[in-house]
Amino acid sequence: MADATYDLVVLGAGPGGYVAAIRAAQLGMNVAVVEPRERLGGTCLNIGCIPSKALLVSSHLYADASKNFAQHGILASGISLDLAAMMARKDKVVDLSTKGVAFLFKKHKITHVRGTGFIAAPGKVEVTPVGGGDKQVVNATRILIATGSNPTTLPGIDIDEQRIVTSTGALALPQVPKRMVVIGGGVIGLELGSVWQRLGAEVTVVEYLDRILPGMDKEVATMAQRLLGRQGLQFRLSTKVTAAKASKDGVSLTVQPAGGGDAEALEADVLLVAVGRRPNTADLGLEALGVERDKQGFLPVNAAFQTNVQGIYAIGDCVPGPMLAHKASEDGVACIETISGRVAHIDYNTVPGVVYTFPEIASVGRTEEHLKADNVEYAVGKFPFTATPRARANGHSDGFVKILADKRTDRVLGVHIVGSDAGEMIHEAVLCMEFGGSAEDIARTCHAHPTLSEAVKEAALDALGRVIHM
């Protein structure tokens, strides 16, 4: 095949790469995206955010129908699970989503070069087709690395994606395991642990630290643990897994207190390893080119997402910062707009994080722990959903909104929410923080009644010492 030349070649068609490609095409660049998967959208659309949300919604409906309909006077009987149908629906959601990206590529005349990219030199990418065959060379003025990340595992624990699975296997189990152990009380552990617990598995989350969701506000994480525990998730905190072996019938694990102590045996039908992800930057030819990589594999970049080698850029999970799909997309847009001479920036402090359990957990900005560590004087405003009529009407009044504002200036520094729809509600806080807004700004903004978002307003009022409904 003849060599092709582009203004930009992007490695990876995930939410970082495909969004960057679209923005570049909008700005008049001739763009190619190198991606081995036939279906565009990367981990997020294929084996991450989207299929997990499909299963979270389906499993929530199943649990609701089984346990909660009666409180509304709806007497449903004979509710049973058709897991194959649930999985087929999830696959359809993925299919539609990836086709949507393919449509956008067509619309913007972006070329998908199918295969695995290797940067042979600045401006030159060699692409190995899926299944082998002659390499294709793609030349471009600029190269953008958006290859995302892969799950990490623990030493001595071999992933087979049948008995010992990462999130990929946990999204496609052929039957509901009787007992599931999850290593890691982070986002993936809680989301996928919730899915299988709702569908009937006995789920134990083993977490090395003395708390779940490290990095999130401690009070919010404690509340989340209590609520998830009430639903049936079991937690073993301050505990490490020292060995796990899969057999035909299940997985035998050895756990031990994190600080040392007596070992204990645990049995599971499926073990989910969810202890973090690492960037996919190892096999791109970067070493030979002198592109700097840190110890964990992240690529240090400047504010324009440029690596230390001219013409090679990197975004998303490949660079330091939160490993989140929406952050990768923002990186991509900022990178392309800067390349095209526009002014763009992204403030990682205003990137929201959402855990899609029930209730959801959402967060933006600084936590109380951060502010204490930095000796910042802050006011706390809090409002529980039990005091919110809409939450009571919905039958979901667990959780609260917490606003942290600078004591001196009233500027909002962080907002943390546990509650149904927290992932939607957080955005008024994100917008407020992006605009440098204050608790007073939120408190003086009219919120529709009855809505869950009234709790955000009341929390802001509470930070100012004038909460109304409490």
Ligand code: NAI
């Ligand atoms: P994570 O970093 O969120 O959580 C990993 C957890 O495993 C931590 O609590 C950590 O203390 C624990 N851990 C580490 N080593 C351990 C050990 N040896 N024994 C027991 N526990 C151990 O990572 P996770 O959940 O794998 O997610 C990976 C990435 O994907 C994260 O960056 C996450 O933000 C992102 N993600 C985001 C989602 C969302 O935004 N809703 C959904 C899924 C993933």
